[in-house]
Amino acid sequence: EVQLVESGGGLVKPGGSLRLSCAASGFTFSSYRMNWVRQTPEKGLEWVSSISSGSDYKYYADSVKGRFTISRDNAENSLYLQMNSPRVEDTAVYYCARDGNLDLWGQGTLVTVSS
């Protein structure tokens, strides 16, 4: 089955760290650009970061630049988001999504940043 499954969400204190994972299956993961997108009731859907198929290019939203790091392991069919120094405003459901058209989404993982 073609799917993306996120994990790693939870409660984290401001200034702490958290690593999100996204496991891909059913398709050639190494051929696709991958993305992280987050969603809150207040701000809606917000693109967070993208990484090219070979990890050559990485892009970040201004709101997370310098704090979050995207990476991938094509041998393990996995995408990651390292969240350092999270802020309360980073609280959201985080989705991984495939390709520039976001043609495949995971089920999401909730990240809550609170003291």
Added chain:
Amino acid sequence: DIQMTQSPSSLSASVGDRVTITCRASQSINRYLNWHQQKPGKAPELLIYAASSLQSGVPSRFSGSGSGTDFTLTISSLQPEDFATYYCQQGYSTPVTFGQGTKVEIK
């Protein structure tokens, strides 16, 4: 950043109705416009890409049109399973940006 503006923000419609949602970009995005559907508690799903191409498995009652700055999503005959929130998304430039969503509710 390219701003995406959807209208209306919500609408009420009956099963069988024709429904139209519009999306406007703050600058030309050619045809790099996608539409996603999201049901409560679920992840978004791609419906239409490149303004008018139907994603595999999506019913033909969904259609998209437009280019440049103005785009439309049309549901020709609303079905019970179509009650959801719809988002436009531009893929023309980074950062990818989304419209605020249009919630389609039962009248």
